[in-house]
Amino acid sequence: MTTLPAAAPARKATSGAQQKLLAFASLIVLLIFFSVASPNFLQTSNILAILQATSVNGVLAIAATLVIITGGIDLSVGTLMTFCAVMAGVILTNAGMPLPLGVIGAIAIGVICGTISGVLIAKMKIPPFIATLGMMLILKGLSLVISGTKPIYFNDTPGFSEISTGSLIGQVFPSVPVPNGVLILFVLALVIGYVLNRTVLGRYCFALGSNEEAVRLSGVNTDAWKIAIYALAGGICGIAGLIIASRLNSAQPALGLGYELDAIAAVVIGGTSLAGGRGSILGTMIGALIMAVLLNGLRIMSVAQEWQTVVTGGIIIAAVYADMLRRRRAAS
Amino acid sequence: MTDLVRLTGIEKRFPGVHALRQAQFDLRAGEVHALMGENGAGKSTLMKVLSGIYQPDGGRIEVSGQTVTVPGPRAAQTLGIGIIHQELALMNDLTVAQNIFIGREPRRSFGRLDEARLNADAAAIFAQMKVTIDPRAEVHSLSVAKQQMVEIAKALSFNSRILIMDEPTAALNEAETNELFAIIRRLKSEGVGVVYISHKMDEIRRISDRVTVMRDGAYVGTVQAADTPIETIISMMVGRDLETLPVEIPDLGAAPVALEVRGLRRGRAIRDVSFAVKRGEILGFAGLMGAGRTEVARAIFGADPREGGDIIVHGRPVMVRSPRDAVAAGIGYLSEDRKHFGLALGLDVRANVAMTSLARFRNAIGVLNEAALEATARRYIAQLAIRTPSDRQEVRLLSGGNQQKIVIAKWLLRDCDILIFDEPTRGIDVGAKAEIYRLMQGLAAEGKAIIVISSELPEVLRLSHRIAVMCEGRLTGILPGGPGTSQEEIMRLATVRQGAVEEAIA
Ligand SMILES: Nc1ncnc2c1ncn2[C@@H]1O[C@H](COP(=O)(O)OP(=O)(O)OP(=O)(O)O)[C@@H](O)[C@H]1O
Ligand SMILES: [Mg+2]
Numbered sequence: 001m002t003t004l005p006a007a008a009p010a011r012k013a014t015s016g017a018q019q020k021l022l023a024f025a026s027l028i029v030l031l032i033f034f035s036v037a038s039p040n041f042l043q044t045s046n047i048l049a050i051l052q053a054t055s056v057n058g059v060l061a062i063a064a065t066l067v068i069i070t071g072g073i074d075l076s077v078g079t080l081m082t083f084c085a086v087m088a089g090v091i092l093t094n095a096g097m098p099l100p101l102g103v104i105g106a107i108a109i110g111v112i113c114g115t116i117s118g119v120l121i122a123k124m125k126i127p128p129f130i131a132t133l134g135m136m137l138i139l140k141g142l143s144l145v146i147s148g149t150k151p152i153y154f155n156d157t158p159g160f161s162e163i164s165t166g167s168l169i170g171q172v173f174p175s176v177p178v179p180n181g182v183l184i185l186f187v188l189a190l191v192i193g194y195v196l197n198r199t200v201l202g203r204y205c206f207a208l209g210s211n212e213e214a215v216r217l218s219g220v221n222t223d224a225w226k227i228a229i230y231a232l233a234g235g236i237c238g239i240a241g242l243i244i245a246s247r248l249n250s251a252q253p254a255l256g257l258g259y260e261l262d263a264i265a266a267v268v269i270g271g272t273s274l275a276g277g278r279g280s281i282l283g284t285m286i287g288a289l290i291m292a293v294l295l296n297g298l299r300i301m302s303v304a305q306e307w308q309t310v311v312t313g314g315i316i317i318a319a320v321y322a323d324m325l326r327r328r329r330a331a332s
Numbered sequence: 333m334t335d336l337v338r339l340t341g342i343e344k345r346f347p348g349v350h351a352l353r354q355a356q357f358d359l360r361a362g363e364v365h366a367l368m369g370e371n372g373a374g375k376s377t378l379m380k381v382l383s384g385i386y387q388p389d390g391g392r393i394e395v396s397g398q399t400v401t402v403p404g405p406r407a408a409q410t411l412g413i414g415i416i417h418q419e420l421a422l423m424n425d426l427t428v429a430q431n432i433f434i435g436r437e438p439r440r441s442f443g444r445l446d447e448a449r450l451n452a453d454a455a456a457i458f459a460q461m462k463v464t465i466d467p468r469a470e471v472h473s474l475s476v477a478k479q480q481m482v483e484i485a486k487a488l489s490f491n492s493r494i495l496i497m498d499e500p501t502a503a504l505n506e507a508e509t510n511e512l513f514a515i516i517r518r519l520k521s522e523g524v525g526v527v528y529i530s531h532k533m534d535e536i537r538r539i540s541d542r543v544t545v546m547r548d549g550a551y552v553g554t555v556q557a558a559d560t561p562i563e564t565i566i567s568m569m570v571g572r573d574l575e576t577l578p579v580e581i582p583d584l585g586a587a588p589v590a591l592e593v594r595g596l597r598r599g600r601a602i603r604d605v606s607f608a609v610k611r612g613e614i615l616g617f618a619g620l621m622g623a624g625r626t627e628v629a630r631a632i633f634g635a636d637p638r639e640g641g642d643i644i645v646h647g648r649p650v651m652v653r654s655p656r657d658a659v660a661a662g663i664g665y666l667s668e669d670r671k672h673f674g675l676a677l678g679l680d681v682r683a684n685v686a687m688t689s690l691a692r693f694r695n696a697i698g699v700l701n702e703a704a705l706e707a708t709a710r711r712y713i714a715q716l717a718i719r720t721p722s723d724r725q726e727v728r729l730l731s732g733g734n735q736q737k738i739v740i741a742k743w744l745l746r747d748c749d750i751l752i753f754d755e756p757t758r759g760i761d762v763g764a765k766a767e768i769y770r771l772m773q774g775l776a777a778e779g780k781a782i783i784v785i786s787s788e789l790p791e792v793l794r795l796s797h798r799i800a801v802m803c804e805g806r807l808t809g810i811l812p813g814g815p816g817t818s819q820e821e822i823m824r825l826a827t828v829r830q831g832a833v834e835e836a837i838a
Contacts, residue, residue, distance in 0.1 A: 200443045203426075207434055210423035217385065217421050218486075219406035220435035277425035 022322055023270055023286045030290060034297035041300055048178065050289075050296045055164070055181035056081070056244045058288040060259055061266035062192050063236035065284045066229055068267055069196070071209035071276025072128035074230070076117060076135035077237050078259030082252070083139040084110045084241030089152030089251035092160065099159050107238035113139065114234015118227030140257060147253040154249050164246035181243045188239065193281040195232075205229055209276025265312065266291055269319040290315065334397040336361050336494055336525040337382065337413075342391035344377055344549075346729070348721030351377045352388070353550045359494060359525040364516060366528045366540035366557065369569055370761040371733025372719030374549040375529050376418055379496045383415040384408040395494070406435075414492030416483045418499050418529075418732050418759070422471050429454035429467035432486045457485045461515055476503040477621070484515065495519065496527040499732070501535060502759050505621040505787055513539050531733070531761050532788070533562050545569050570763040581797050581814050582777075584610045589647070590781035591663070591750045593632060596641030601627040603805040605641070609750070609781040614772060616796030616813065617785040619826045624805040625785045626668055629752045633665040634658045645750065659688065664748035666739055668755040668785070674739040677728035681720055682709040684727050684738050688746045712741035716771075717764060733760045740768065744775075751775065752783040757791060769795055789819045801825035 034041040060077045067074040084106040092102035113135065120131035154160040163180060170177030196202035204225040207215045216222045245251045270287030272279025291312060298308045337359040344352035352374050359365050367375050380386045382393065384402035393400055395411050402408050408415070422431050429451045430437070438446040438453070454467035463481050471479060480500060487495055497516075501509045516526055516539060528540055536543060536557060543560065545552040545568040552568050592608040601624050609615045617625045631638040634652040643652050643661075650661045658665070667674045675684055686693055686705050693701050693708075709723035716737045720730055727735055736759055743751060753772070757765045772795060776782050786792050792799055796813040801822055809825040811817045 198444055198447070200437060200439060200445060203430065203434075203437060203445060206425055207423045207430075210425040211421065214421035214423050215434060217405055217417065218434045219404065219409055277423070 020271055020280065020283045020286065022326070023283060023290065023319070026319075027286055027290050027293065030293050030297065034293065034300065037297070038300045041297060044176075046296065046300070048182075050292050051182040051185075052179050052247075053296065054288050054292040055179075055185045056240055056247075057259070057262050057266060057291065058185045058285060059188060059236060059240040059243060060263035061270075061284045061288050062188060062281060063233035063240070064260070064263040064267050065270075065272055065279055065281060066192070066196070066205060066233045066236075067128070068264070068272050068274060069205045069209050069276060069279045070226065070229055071212065072121065072226075072230075073132065073264070073274070074117065074233055075129065075132040075260050076113070076139055077233070077240075077263050079136050079139040079143065079256040080110060080113050080234060080237040081240040081244060081259060082256030083113065083143045084238040085245035085251040086143045086147050086152060086253055088242060088245055089154065090146060092157045093152050093154060096156070099157055102157070102160070103163075103242060106242050107235050110234040110236070110238025110241065111231045112234070114231040114237070115227055117234065118230030121230065122223040122226040136257075136260065143253040143256070147251065149253060151250040151252050154245065154251075161246050161249045164243045181247060184239065184243060188236065189281050189285050192236070196281060201225070201228060201232070206277055209273075209278070211277075262291065265316050268316055271319075271323060273323075287319075335359060335394075336396060338392075338394040339378070339382060340392045340394075342378060342381055342393075343389040344374075344381060344386060345389055348725065351549050352381070352391075353548070355391070355546065355549060356551045357382075357527075357544055359527060361493070361523045361525050362520055363541040364520060364526045364528050364539050366530065366536045366543045367546065368529070368531075368536065368543055368565060369546035369552075370719075370763055371737075371759075372731040373546045373569075373761075375546060376498055376731065377549075378546070379415060379498060379527060379529070382408070382494075383413050383496060385415075409490045409492075412491065412493040413496070414487030414490045414494070415496040416480075416487050416498060416500055418502075420476075420479055420483060422479055422482060424472040425470065427468050427470055428465055428474070428482050428485075431471055431482055432457065432467075432489050436489075453489070454485070457489055461485060461488070463511065463515075475622070477505070477508040480504060480508075480512075484512070488519075492524065494525050494527070496529075498529045499531065499759055500528075501530060501532060503621075508621075509535070531759060531765075533566070533762065534790075536565070537562070547571060566762050569761065579794055579796070579814055581812075582612060584613055584797070587611045587613070590645070591632075591783075592642075592644040593628075594642045594644070596628060596631055596643075597639045598627065598631055598636065599639065601805050602631055602638070602641075605802075605805075605807045607800055607807060607810065609783060611749075611779045611781055612776050614776050614782045614784060614795055614797045614813075616792040616799040617783060617802065618787075618789060618792045618799055618822050619802035621787060623802040623826065625802050626754055627805070628802070629665055629754055629783070629785060632658070633663060633752065635665070659746070659748070662749035663752070664688075664743040664746055664750070665752045666743050666754055666756060668758065674742075675727050675735060678726060680724045680726055681713065681718070681730075681738060682706060682723040685709045685712055685723075685741045685745060687742055689742075708745060709741075712738075712744065716741055717767060733764060736760055737764065737768075740771075744771070748780070750781045750783075752785070754785045755787065756784065757786070757788075765791075789822060792822070793817065793819070803828055 040046060060081060063077050064074055087109045088102045088106040091097050091105045117132055117135050120126045121128050166180050167177040168180055169183060196205060208222060208226060212222060266287035267284050268274065269290055270283030272283060294311060295308050298311065335358045339357045342352050342355040355374060355378050357378060369375050377386065381388045384404045384407050393402060400411060432454050433450055438449040440446050451467040458465050465478055465481060471482060480503065500512060504512060519526060530536065540557045542554055543557050543565055544554045545565060547569060587610040589608045590611045594606045596602050596605040605628055619625050630636045632643060634654045634657050642649055645661045652658045652661060682705050685708060693705050706723055713720060713723060718737045719734050727738060740756060757768055772782055784795055798813055799811045799817060799822060800807055801809050803826050808828045811821060
């Protein structure tokens with residue numbers, strides 16, 4: 001019908017896959033580099049340590065991915081995680097309730113806080129950056145107030161530390177004692193990946209990020225869906241809260257600030273666009289793994305902690321620049 | 333027979349704007365009813381009231397004889413009202429099928445999507461429309477024309493009995509317009525009522541049965557399309573008679589060359605393009621969509637990199653590596669895509685007009701002179717008849733055509749020696765069009781060199797002193813302007829394939 005070059009669509013259709021491939025290749029390169037540089041790197045125990053270190057950031061990054069695909073941002077994922085952990089402590093330790101109630105309670109608190117963020121953004125039209133910045137500070141403060149600024153320990157709830165550090169897989173295959181925290185991360189990634197690509201909620205995530213006005217004009221209740229997406233992200237932060245509290249066997253109220261930036265970093269490295277409309281859970285998982293491998297490898301090579309932060313910053317910029325280059329090539 | 337739609341006494345006010353005053357409109361089954369009026373007359377607003385996007389402040393909406401309220405887009409869909417918006421409203425990152433069925437995707441249990449059915453349903457609609465578009469293609473990979481077809485498919489997917497098309501052909505070429513008209517005729521024969529909004533006068537005759545004209549938010553009258561002269565419709569729109577002056581070609585024999593382009597190249601988009609424009613000359617660029625005219629303009633302007641070619645301004649070669657370099661060399665470019673490149677939509681009229689010339693409005697320490705900014709903005713609002721409540725109105729709230737005028741004002745203020753207008757009158761009403769033509773001719777008479785890219789042949793013929801024709805990235809010929817040149821001649825050059833080119837140039 002028109003005389004536009006026919007080659008363009010094919011090239012563009014594969015561009016998302018390309019970015020994931022690039023991130024995946026970088027991960028492989030890192031793995032090869034560190035295993036050559038240090039014989040300890042590829043030990044099973046070290047690999048498990050890397051995965052264990054990924055679990056919290058990975059789960060938070062999944063929550064952040066959902067929100068970022070809608071074209072929003074959630075700065076409160078870290079302190080919401082902590083708040084959920086503290087509330088689990090209140091339910092289990094202070095009130096002495098049974099374990100399942102603590103788990104459900106933590107996730108429910110996450111959903112409620114996510115819903116509040118969603119209402120602030122969708123109904124009250126507060127920009128996501130501001131709304132979640134406010135939530136971030138409110139939740140940090142509440143965590144400190146409720147806990148009396150002291151850690152809450154879970155010594156009276158024996159099963160609690162199993163949530164993250166126990167190993168269901170290890171019971172079946174003793175040679176690969178993958179901790180439950182990692183198992184939760186992978187199951188969650190599969191579920192949310194499915195939700196994003198195969199369900200109505202996922203469809204509206206991409207649609208909102210792509211052109212919110214168009215979705216609204218199509219007769220979709222955009223506000224309700226946006227709130228639902230923030231609520232889901234909040235619930236996922238609740239899961240992250242359980243993982244971290246279980247690993248530390250305590251809720252540490254001072255923790256949480258800074259986690260949101262690590263989560264956003266993982267999302268960005270994984271190729272999800274901060275402009276919204278495109279992204280994937282697979283990419284985010286690769287991004288989170290790249291960050292964990294990097295930190296672990298540099299530590300094994302005895303590079304000072306301070307430098308690890310510098311390198312992470314460099315990686316973020318490099319990842320986004322690589323994406324820009326690819327896009328520019330695809331556009332011309 | 334009762335009318336499909338009857339709107340009576342519709343009122344709508346926005347802050348500072350009385351957009352609809354006792355507006356009325358009716359639509360019968362199986363007719364194409366054109367809605368016409370100047371930019372900002374309220375056409376889009378009236379149709380947004382009918383399709384549930386705006387709530388009227390007064391008046392009555394009847395659909396099939398029943399008085400109804402249309403609280404939202406969903407309610408409109410249920411009533412069988414489909415609308416294709418003036419500005420494309422698609423989700424670029426989603427596929428064609430996903431766009432068509434947004435909000436109504438076929439579901440299985442637990443909110444899971446039935447993607448196979450989604451694609452099959454979309455394919456069925458395209459088959460019915462007799463167009464070939466892959467339902468799985470992502471929308472951003474489609475041409476504007478195909479995106480338009482997706483919008484139409486979306487409106488049809490509601491089984492709409494009432495279909496509103498707000499300037500559907502603004503970005504379509506001749507062949508695509510014909511295709512659209514074939515679809516409209518088919519719908520018409522099935523009893524669908526179509527509301528057709530357009531500024532292209534020739535289309536109204538070709539496609540519509542009746543014409544309703546609005547002016548300043550009010551109803552002016554309804555006439556039969558077949559036996560009403562275009563001049564009558566125009567004078568109903570603008571409230572006076574417009575005279576059409578034929579182009580007067582000045583004698584530019586002694587005029588110096590202002591811009592010369594030699595051997596411009598970039599991949600397959602631009603293949604060895606060379607031409608020159610004299611001071612005081614209007615050079616038209618004709619060609620089919622995708623012929624590479626915009627690419628040439630962007631390359632000259634430094635907006636895209638080029639692989640080869642020299643740009644010579646007033647006899648001196650200049651290095652143009654960015655739009656900044658181009659503006660410094662006195663070249664201005666009015667982009668065809670005002671939404672993306674031409675305007676800061678969230679800023680007010682005043683800020684947008686002064687955007688490229690802010691340096692002139694600041695004092696030694698960079699503080700802006702708001703009084704001068706205001707005076708300037710007001711001058712252009714008056715000169716171009718920009719319909720806005722004040723110079724502080726955000727540009728996104730203006731009607732489409734008035735936004736375009738602001739892009740023009742911006743570059744007029746910049747006072748460049750060489751101005752490239754890319755589709756300057758897209759979406760602009762007849763009255764304002766005449767005004768813009770007059771303006772361009774005035775600029776040329778002042779000694780500026782002007783390049784006009786337009787897909788509307790009558791416009792090219794009406795304006796140009798010479799006409800450059802492009803096809804597939806090549807310059808296939810340069811014709812003299814004026815009544816001596818016919819549309820057929822241009823079309824012939826616009827469709828020459830490689831091989832025939834040398835002969836045509838010679
Ligand atoms: N949301 C809004 N807020 C404020 N003013 C508005 C809004 N929408 C439209 N207007 C104003 O209402 C008037 C009518 O606009 P409308 O878009 O209906 O014009 P139109 O006839 O479709 O013009 P065009 O041919 O340029 O598309 C204009 O003056 C416009 O600036
Ligand atoms: Mg309009």
